[in-house]
Amino acid sequence: MLISFLLIPILTAIVLLFINKDTLASQTAIAASLATLALAVFASFNQVDTFDIAWLPNLNSRFTLEVDGLAKILILLSAISLPAILIASAKNEYKQKNIFLSLLLFTQAGLMGVFLAGDALLFYFFWELALIPVYFLCSIWGGEKRVAITFKFFIYTFLGSLFMLIGILFLNAHTAEHSFSIQAFIHANLTGGQKITAFALFFIAFAIKMPIFPLHTWQPDAYEQSPTPVTMIMSAVMVKMGLYGILRWLLPLFPVAFAAHTNVVVFLSVVGILYASFIAIRQDDIKRLIAYSSIAHIGLMNAAIFTNTGIAIQGALIQLFSHGINVLGLWIIADILEQQTGTRSMQQMGGLAKKQPTLAILLVGFALANIAMPLTNAFVGEFLMFNGLFILNPWIAAFAGISIVLAAIYTLNMVQKVAYGEISEKINNMPAPNKAAQGVLIILLIIVFVTGVYPQPLFTLTADTLEQLLAK
């Protein structure tokens, strides 16, 4: 069952390498991703048993795939986002599209692996695997400064994950019978000092991946330069890898060290939130704006997790999913705009509401989700997370709360510049609306509001993870 989350994308990706007709290729990819989605939906609402076979006897590392609520919600997210991305960008023209798509599927396989892995070495393995296709995707199909930017991004994250590798090695050396399983890691016998070292080693990797201020500079450039479908998967799913890592590894493994670093990390994150929000206010490039806004949101989630309060972690668990959906919607819209107007500068847009009212309405819808309007999904998560922050320290909560206002400012700036105002000629030259993409957006928007009004399914899905985490 679980293995098919890896097999379907990988096999399809390999098949795609030999399909040269673009339309056929994209249809195949979409079909495969939809199959994965169906599987994910099934998995998330049923009991799924662990897949576990021996892998590296000498290292005593096993090929273990297992799911709990946390994994399920992220599997679901990545399973939703890929078909969305593929359908939305089905019209886009790329050279050697089949390779493009197959790399995307490889990425998905890597992500699935990361979320499923129950064995540290396996986890690291997929962690890197998710990165490499992205490297090629960005460097081949990206913007004009793509090679340098992507390389920076690659080295940056690669270095981070290497530190995690040391951490894994370190822990593994201190476990009984040198195992890599999470349980063994939890029971590894380390002194307090060693625990802190290991904590730091892991945290660097996750911090760079999320990214947390001040390790974030790769992100806006990478998002700006890479082709938007890739940006989507990076920002909707990939950044979640860092948060997932924290929830899956950091928190259970080093509860003490974790608690010890609450203040510094929360402080950093909150600074990052405001920092990113302020910068977002002055952005004219729509992709950079979304990038910075995403940094702010991720920072909030990280802060919430590090408060180590049940309510905040619950919020973060929900938000993992919600933020993915919302930002996905925003990126799809940004992509449509870029594809149809040929620019990313919001100065040159305007009057979208006249030219393509539907798209404008969708934009407004996702903008509302982005500023965590009540009855959108983001509200539930952010409400709980801020609540947790408040319990930790009211002042920090108030400080971070400023971002609510800032978010309103930059998001409404975007809406105003893009949708309202007199119709600009770039907008005027837009071709007929991209029905498929709009369809996807509408579905996403429905998810936004349904989970916003009735989030209970998400709570029940993640209940078990929460218990485990709080048991610590």
Place this chain on the structure above:
Amino acid sequence: MNTLEILFYALSALAIISAVMVLVSKNPIHSVLWLILVFFAISGHYILLNAQFLAIVNIIVYAGAIMVLFLFVMMLMNVKKDKEPQKQLWVKLTGVIAGGSFLTLLIALVKQNTSFQGRDVLLKEGSIGLIHPLGQALFTDYVVPFEISSVLFLSAMVGAVIIGKK
């Protein structure tokens, strides 16, 4: 101070002096000749140590074959007197200093090393230097390396062929 010691010092002096001369003499031919002298001195030491076989082999192989080979090559490329441009002084100096410190380091170690204290080298007596026990050892215990060293020559030969071929 018996004769042996006198001989020892004399030979050592000869060896060192001529070794130095190898370095300092401008003319390559001269340094070859000085080197031959060094070898002779060393052979003298061998005799002193009652390792006649090695003494002879040393004369034959080194002073004889190898050095002649060197001379031969010199002739071939008729390197004339101080044709060789000198290195700058400071390079030489660093060389000397490096070598000197290497020497002092090792000597310091030997001096510190206590396990050698009071251990003497047997001069004159001792049969192991003679050809009979050597031959025996060579063809019993050391037959494997002896055989294998042939591979060395084979490869050297092939190499010479490859390089020699026009």
Place this chain on the structure above:
Amino acid sequence: MPIEYYIFLCLTLFSIGVIGVLTRRNAIIVFMCIELMLNAVNMLLVAFSKMNYATAQAITPTTTAGIDAQIFVFFIMVVAAAEVSIGLAIIVMIYRNTHSIDINFLNRLKN
């Protein structure tokens, strides 16, 4: 004759060889200095063999302790001969191509 003397002597010769390698530019001379180093080692080996023999003698007479060192010397000579043949061949080859055997001119490959 104490062993230290021999050690000092051989080390001196060895170091002279090293210094020669460091200071001369003529490839052949450099090579000769290396030969000098080898000879120093040979002599040291022989000295050690006799040292071991001396100690062994003190315990039991007519032993062949330390003979392996002299065998080693023999092998060193063998190897030296082989090396010389190759080395000179290479030097000659170079002399053919660039009418010089000055190692300082051999710096096309660098950085």
Place this chain on the structure above:
Amino acid sequence: MNAIIVSTILGVIMMFCSWGIKTQKTQHTIALVGLFVLILSNLAQLNGWYVIDFDTKGMLAFTRFGLYVNTLFFLITFIYIWLNGEEIAKFDNQAADFYALFFFILCGASILTSFDNLLMLFIGIEILSIPLYILTGADKKNLFSNEAALKYFLMGSFSTGILLLGITFIYGATGSFHLLEPVLKPETGLPKEQMILSAGLLLVFAAMNFKVSAAPFHFWTPDVYDGAPTVFTSFMATIVKAAGFIAFITIFNSQSKALGYTWELVLSFVIVSTLLVGNIVAVFQRSVKRMLAYSSIAQAGFMLFALYGKSSFAQEGIVLYAVVYSLATIGVFGVLIKMKENSFEAFNGLAKANPLLAFVTTIFLFSLAGIPLTGGFFAKYYMLNALYAAGAGLWLIIIAILFAAVSVFYYFKLVQAMYFVTGEPTMHEVPKKYTYALLLIAILLLILGVFPSVVFNYLYF
């Protein structure tokens, strides 16, 4: 024993081939068949069947490990010769001579994997080196090749001198050339009166460092690898270096703990400086060949971890690393051979011109950089594991990791050139069969990237 005898005989046979058989093709086939026989004979010994069985008087000791490593070397050489057949023939109408040299080198290698006596170590190293001097100078008309040959020769024989002095000291202190029963008991550590012994060990250490091109004895490596004909460079950089490492470990693993903390200090110094020089300087190279030369220094730095202490990780790791690294390097050089010049620019736009070739090259580079899914990752992982298991501090591992990240820097320069720079690669046309051979190597690397244990499981049962 079998391997040594058979390889010698084969060497002789090849020598005579050079004026018996004229066509390159047959010579190539004979060489391959010979290698096959060699492998068989070695496996035979592994299963206790000897050509001639007699007491080596403690000169050689055949361990399962040594013999197995031999087999791997022969296999890699097989791939190498199979791949580079006509390339070798380019230098000379008589490829057979080179094949003969290869066999002699293999003989030396198999001595180095089985020696039990410093005399054999010495002879083995010489048998290994002398043919290399020639191979380096094989391109007789090429001044670079000549220069490389002379440099290699002079430094090589100098290091031989150092090695001999070291051996002599050891002999002086212990009165025997047998090393493998630890001359120092761990509890005694580094006794004052044994100064001379540890001095000897240190000199041997230095000489071995030279052979495996570890800083600060690496200076010959870039020039020689750069000057030597590419095809031979790839052989030097792989099998020879690996054999050197096996010898290195055989000498020192038994001792290392006995040598006390200063040993770890010295080793750390060598490791760090090797990693530093190799990685840092490689960043700025313009010639791919020279970059690879420096990278091979960096890789040596990683292999040195195996020396840090004896552990199953170290043993498995060095085997895995040797194999993976050799395969990848042979592969990269195999591609480089087909380029008209060695600059990075030559690779521009290779992905367009020949996607498959670009792909395999990428695999090789990934493997060298140690990126997961290629064997390189596990090789590096095992080495780090060995280092930590041997009780090294995390700081050393972190330094290693940092340099590993730096290495990505220069390996990926090539990937970028192939994929992201538009241009026309300046290369000779590549026969399909050749590409497939490379693809085979790449697939091997990928298999090792998922199941590394296939390489060394054989050590255990």
Place this chain on the structure above:
Amino acid sequence: MKVIIGFIILWPLAGFLFNGLGRNYWSKKVIAYKATGYIVASFIASIFAFLHVQTYGAVTVHYFDFIHTASLTIPFDFKVDALSSLFLLVITGVGSLIHLYSTAYMQEESAPHYARYFAYLNLFIFSMLLLVLGDNYIIMFMGWEGVGLCSYLLIGYWFSNGNYNYAAKKAFIMNRIGDLGFLLAIFWLIAKLGTVSYSEILTAESIAKLSSADITGITLLLFVGAMGKSAQIPLFTWLPDAMAGPTPVSALIHAATMVTAGIYMITRSNILFSHSEITQNIVAIIGISTALLAATIAIKQNDIKKVLAYSTVSQLGYMFLGLGVGAYSGAVFHVITHAFFKALLFLGAGSVIHAMHHEQDIRKMGGLQSKLPITHITFLIGCIAIAGVPPFSGFFSKDEILAAAFEKNKIYWVLGLIGSAMTAFYMFRLYATTFLGKFRGSNEQEAHLHESPLAMTLPLIVLAILSAVGGAIGIPHIMGGHHWLTGQLSSIVSTPHETSLGVSTEWILMGVSVAIAATSLLIALSRYSKQTDEEPSSAIGKFFYHKWYIDELYQKAIIEPLNNFALFLKEFIEKKVIDGAVNGTGKLVQFSARKVRLIQNGQAGYYILFMVLGIITLFLFWFNDISILRFIYTLTH
């Protein structure tokens, strides 16, 4: 009951969806009928609910759990009690009237935009109902933000106009600042009490759980929320700009309903407020000062809607004064009456503007009473009502507040009187300049002048009647009334404000206020019935005319510094400092590469030299007993 309440709130939502999704398919007529029909339906439902409450008392209905986690449960409950049922009536009632009005007012819009307008309007009603119906602060907050959103959408309804968008954004962001306060208050409550339901928070025992500091903090934060929504100092500047929206919107949102949400919230949680003296004083002070500030500005404005807007702000100030002095029922009373007459005034103004072809400057009007008789009459009634002339509704409500203020603190009362005097003045200035005198507009405007259609006049009439007699629900005892409203709210208001003033005092107070109002009213009439006032000459006049330069102040003091700060972060910190450090590392590697490779200088001699030196170094490392190296050793293990 569950069903009825469901209907109340679902009808507007249905309307929103119907108009929103079908905006390209329906004709204007259908849209108009549907939109209005839905609201009327929900009005009827509200009446049922109201009656039910009258007979059976408050009801709470549970639908589902919005959030249900281990530590926190937030049910999705609705509560209908005296307070909310009153607000229901006002919202849906006034709402349906304004819908009706809009059907005619927005005729010029094309069908899709017409539909969009009504969709927004329905959505607004929906959120407003959510706000009042919710049984806990979260649901209230949902409505709270929802109405903010709708006002944003409606202010920016004519989205191609940049200034309107700007005004809309301003409104939203100012509201957001308030909302942040509200949210923090909720967090505080959760942190202390672990719940957000009124029924659990607004009880004596949970109050007992809270320290006085907590209560003060919570109430102040709640009040910050109210400030934003109800346009109090310092967050009031958005409301006048909000007049960019269509006039009915101003009537509904920015006069009748949304802006009174703050009062609703505080009344809802009056138990908390009455436990904190500090907060009450602050509320009162801010309320009264807002009232005066806005009034002074209103005196000098010439835009008909601006005047009304500032008057709204000032009236809201009164309500907060009422809350501050503990006259909760009085405040609610004023909310209701104000809803009537201010809606009336706005709609009247709308009808004038409609007639004048979107001319809003009162100096270009005048003498309209003959042309627009109904509008004129109704407008006049509105003015009288707001001016506080008995027996019109405004008189009673305002008087109740003033009486309470008098009790609490004479100064409040005096200021209140000044305020009401100004109110009367500027209202009649407005009335006079608009309707009396002779027409000052252009000729073609004069040609087109006409009374508005029935759809517009009918609401005017209804509202006029209401604002005339609306006071009936709160006739004080001394006038023989029994103050029905106070009775109504007694269940909500913890300490029903019992007047302790003697009868005579009350009569005197009333008399004074009426007298003052009347005099200033007459002054205004006499002064402006003939001429308008020219550009203000006096310094103080300018000052008022330019709204105390408060917008400029905010611009200079807050917005620009923040913008520059953001720019500084973007251009310097991000690009130079942080990213610079990252790239610097890469550069360092390259640089050292360039340097280190020079050692490899190609000279075999040097190489061997280096080797020898290397060996020496190794020896030094090896044969050391130097403490430093031991130290390093210990470091590494």
